[in-house]
Amino acid sequence: MISVPQHTSVLIVGAGPSGLMMAAQLLRNGVQPVIIDIKQGPTNQSKALAVQARSLEIYRQLGIVDKIISEGKQAGGLAFNMGGEQLVSISLKDMGEPQTLFPFIHLYPQSKNERALLEYLTTACCPVYWETTLISLTRNNNTLQVSMQNGNTTFKLSCDYIIGADGAHSVVRKQLGIPFTGDTYQHKFYLADIELASAMDGRQVNLFVGKSGFAGFFPMPQEGSFRVVASLPDGLEDREYLQLSDVLPELENITRAKIEVDHINWFTTYKLHHRMAEKFSDGRCFLIGDAAHIHSPVGGQGMNTGLQDAYNLGWKLAAVVNGQIKEDILGSYAAERVPVAKDLLNTTDHMFNVITSRSWFSGLLKRYVIPNALKLVWKNESMRGYFFKQVSQTGISYRDSKINLQLGHSGKIKAGDRLPYLEIYDEKKKAKTDIHAWCNKPGFTLITLGEIKESFLFTLAKWITQDYNGNINFFHLPPSENNQHIFDVFEVKTGARKALIIRPDMHIGYINDAVDIEMMNNYLRNIVGFIS
Incomplete structure (x- = not known):
């Protein structure tokens, strides 16, 4: 019999990537949650x-990105094929430079993501209660009462907040009575993780299209291993107990190549859906990841969007x-995540x-x-950069959010945008760093740019310490030839100043051409809602 506390501030239902990231973000910010999952343990399927890149930036904040980079590999290119002819081939290598420290698509399966996050939770002494099912959820004023089952034992727990990270068939969402509207794609598909004996570029994504369907070959970190996603051939959609051998003839027809399989790690057939919850929160209950939205696998956005849901909600909660x-x-x-999910749902659905x-x-x-459009985009640096921003999710902005404040000159970068990745030369330490590294610690970060007297810098530091009890980190960047590019990006003219307050999720919350304590205090107290 497991031993679960009788009360917790936050209960997370679901220990997939979204739920595990939610727990990691809470732990990073000093809150110990309880996390349960109906499964026996983390998935052993790659999924x-x-x-x-945006997810890798989050992993960097957690201090685990080196492990994730070393155990995966970068997607090197994308080839689009039809009728046995390669219509276009584009390089994906470092296509996002200099937008991020991670200017690529990283191939690292969900199973490994889950284990990396579980290691983080284990280090922080936060267990996952496996084989534990949420039976019921009731609300009593500001307290939530849940009934759970583990084996033959049923037990109750009270919590202040509950996070539904329990997937497309979310029990939390159903208990709350939130509609999950959308549709199912017409055709059925199959997925296979295989090791190939036949030659295929192990760093290139290969898409094959034909009159009877499509097939995508996605390289996996292990040498010679590929994920195959394809439409199920006509005549097989209603057949039970299908195997790879049943679909192999049609796969070879679409690719116009002999597919020699050494080993099959996983094969499954499924229907794809595109659905979204009518709302992502209800009182003290929240939905993240697949419990809130599911969509097609185009562009590798699903898991990453769930990770960002948790990243957005975690610091606030x-x-x-x-x-x-x-x-x-x-x-x-x-307010911030619903528009992102809607846009993603529409884009991936059309594609x-x-x-x-x-x-x-x-x-x-x-x-x-499509082939000519890809060629055109890849020849144009700005269009290629835009494409990367969309795929990498570094282009997501919350400019319309009510917890941001834009003051002063309205430039290209505005409150609500992701803090751009910029290298910094530390004049005192005579070493390179970057502006994202300045935001690695939990909490908000105040960054001032320009010529500011040392006495006023001490005043700023004293204000932060006394009024915000160490919950705001502070960095100042004086003008220098080595760092002029940063002043150019933020449009700080010679002799001028700028103040930035960066949210814990590395989105800019506040921008002002003046470094004014009263204005910053107004933002933090009256807009963000800091408690005196």
């Missing part, structure tokens, strides 16, 4: 494969639980429908329009 920020800030989670459609018009698009 999601791509880790985008921890600040409320710790009594630092008023509870009103929790309303910004849904997936084009790729999987068997109409003559779609065939024309795939043979002539």
